[in-house]
Amino acid sequence: MSPAEPDDAEVQKYYEELKREIESIGYHLNPDEEFTKSLLKNILLNKGRYGYESCPCRLASGIKEEDLDIICPCYYRDPDLEEYGACYCGLYVSGDILSGKKKLTYLPERRPGPDERVAKEGTYNIEYDNKLKGLSLPVWRCKVCGYLCAREGAPEICPICKAEKERFEMFI
């Protein structure tokens, strides 16, 4: 049940790699290093627990398919950055928060509750099947960063944010 806590060296390595990677594509980590590292430590802890980097601020089910939306970075990061200047955990922040122009506060949860999530799934494919008509190729969308590509299938890994194939949706 409780795998070993990640040590400081591991957290430091993760912090440095992630920071480099996300800054190269225009994102920022929270400049409060202590807060950020404690979140990263808990993401690593969740990876050990569940096998995937589940959001530390949300309750993981332990079933990857059910938690695809909350693997960090989650599907809600970009809309929350847009609206509140930070992701739900406060791990990712906007330029305004980074520069101190805006203050980071707790933000409301955008992820639908468990009952709503179940109800939503059924309506999904029919809509997209209809849209597909008339195109030579389907268009795939990365649900993490919004990257779009027209090809037979979604890429193995998102070339922008490195999200896995299963986190793509058929967009058109």
Place this chain on the structure above:
Amino acid sequence: MPMEHVEGNDKGKVVLYALSTCGWCKKTKELLKELEVEFSYIYVDLLEGEERTNIIEQVKKFNKQLSFPTLVIDDKKTIVGFNEDGIKEALA
């Protein structure tokens, strides 16, 4: 896993449903300690089996979105999230 109890001034029944990994939950817990309020807390992510199912149902009654932290005062008032002012006001 029973609820953990923190001693303090009696402001009614104060229960914090939290995640052991969450930054805002940690801040909420620290705030309650700072306010010297008597409260109980439970880390829902560390529960298993029936206990987990039961507590989840309990939290959903107060907050159907099942987000954390969820603070419940006297089984009536619910404060979702690290709402510093709301918590201070409710426990003044």
